[in-house]
Amino acid sequence: MHRILQPDGWARPRGYSNGIVARGRQVHVAGQIGWDAGSTLVSTDLVAQVRQALQNVVAVLACDGARPEHIVRLNWYMTDRTAYLAAGKALGVVYREIIGAHYPAMSAVQVVSLMESGALVEIEATAIVPDDADQA
Numbered sequence: 001m002h003r004i005l006q007p008d009g010w011a012r013p014r015g016y017s018n019g020i021v022a023r024g025r026q027v028h029v030a031g032q033i034g035w036d037a038g039s040t041l042v043s044t045d046l047v048a049q050v051r052q053a054l055q056n057v058v059a060v061l062a063c064d065g066a067r068p069e070h071i072v073r074l075n076w077y078m079t080d081r082t083a084y085l086a087a088g089k090a091l092g093v094v095y096r097e098i099i100g101a102h103y104p105a106m107s108a109v110q111v112v113s114l115m116e117s118g119a120l121v122e123i124e125a126t127a128i129v130p131d132d133a134d135q136a
Contacts, residue, residue, distance in 0.1 A: 027129060035052065051094045069100065084110075
């Protein structure tokens, strides 16, 4: 059994779900990019796109009462390794602002491009919510 997570007001994605809750209170969040609830990229700036992508991850997690501290894995896909490394300090600030001082297992990979034109980063997440955690 699973349940698809779809934040209120968001355009429905085509060909994937924003998140899945599976038995055992695992929450799997599909790759999120720097677009808003209307599927419009918020900026051409990497840091701004990362901020929005992380906010989107948190919004999907919240659909099932999961919080950033429940994240056990993040996978980052970026189109420009040099830009990512150059923005490291600013990205750290944004990360801590949205996720907090919680550092799950992560992968960061440079890719040739992402499926959405103009997207510079895509972040997917897996969370495990303790059985005794409050649900939304």
